[in-house]
Amino acid sequence: SRAADHWHMDETRGMVFAEMEGKVGYRGWLWVVVPPDSCVYLLEPTRSAKVPQNHLGEEAEGIINADRYVVYKSLGGKIRIAFCWSHVRRDFVRIHDVHKRLRPWATTWIERINDLFAQNAKRLEVLANPEAFRVEDQALRQAVASMVEVREEELADETLHPAPRKALKSMRTHWEGLTLFVDYPQIPMDNNESERRLRNPVVGRKNYYGSGSIWSGLLTAATFTIFQTLLLNHIDPQKYLLAYFEACAENGRRPPEDIESFLPWNL
Numbered sequence: 032s033r034a035a036d037h038w039h040m041d042e043t044r045g046m047v048f049a050e051m052e053g054k055v056g057y058r059g060w061l062w063v064v065v066p067p068d069s070c071v072y073l074l075e076p077t078r079s080a081k082v083p084q085n086h087l088g089e090e091a092e093g094i095i096n097a098d099r100y101v102v103y104k105s106l107g108g109k110i111r112i113a114f115c116w117s118h119v120r121r122d123f124v125r126i127h128d129v130h131k132r133l134r135p136w137a138t139t140w141i142e143r144i145n146d147l148f149a150q151n152a153k154r155l156e157v158l159a160n161p162e163a164f165r166v167e168d169q170a171l172r173q174a175v176a177s178m179v180e181v182r183e184e185e186l187a188d189e190t191l192h193p194a195p196r197k198a199l200k201s202m203r204t205h206w207e208g209l210t211l212f213v214d215y216p217q218i219p220m221d222n223n224e225s226e227r228r229l230r231n232p233v234v235g236r237k238n239y240y241g242s243g244s245i246w247s248g249l250l251t252a253a254t255f256t257i258f259q260t261l262l263l264n265h266i267d268p269q270k271y272l273l274a275y276f277e278a279c280a281e282n283g284r285r286p287p288e289d290i291e292s293f294l295p296w297n298l
Contacts, residue, residue, distance in 0.1 A: 036093030046241025
């Protein structure tokens with residue numbers, strides 16, 4: 032994970048019903064970090080910037096796909112944040128659902144964002160064809176430039192409703208990160224990857240609420256890490272565990288000495 036230069040990150044609450052030094056209450060945080068070849072879960076007592084900083088290390092350099100949570104913005108100059116367009120889209124969906132009179136305005140913006148996703152998908156389809164890519168890339172850049180023009184025209188309107196103004200100002204504030212994907216086609220427009228990787232823990236949380244001790248919470252995070260990394264590498268977790276436990280049995284009920292041979296990318 033530390034050796035990568037691109038990560039997806041997200042976090043959700045992870046309850047630990049045990050006393051933790053320096054912490055009041057039982058709310059912990061389950062973080063997920065998804066580089067290209069693995070998926071790491073971290074159960075931490077805090078939601079602060081210390082978690083991604085400690086995990087990635089001081090020398091980390093690259094791009095993180097994330098939402099607009101303030102912690103990601105404070106990771107330093109070597110780390111750039113590609114903000115999630117799906118979250119931006121939700122701003123306009125919320126306006127559409129809450130403000131009846133603003134629905135036509137919100138619908139237009141939702142369609143603009145949908146078109147941006149579609150144009151980027153067309154560009155990625157021809158990534159291996161330089162000439163076709165140039166055409167689709169130019170169309171994407173024109174769509175981005177047009178969006179800026181419309182946004183600034185609307186923000187200049189003093190009669191603009193506070194809800195649209197707030198959404199457009201947020202878009203402007205995060206624009207540099209929102210448009211990283213334009214110059215870096217390998218960077219997705221959204222952070223859906225990490226949200227999908229948190230789905231199983233969130234569904235599980237509704238059934239078992241959390242962990243009854245710190246050690247069991249850490250074990251749960253480690254188990255999630257193993258299973259999701261296996262799935263990311265298209266390895267059947269059941270077959271993997273069977274092979275691993277058989278190796279343990281053959282080694283006198285101890286972990287196999289050549290543990291690296293069980294790393295997913297070595298299989």
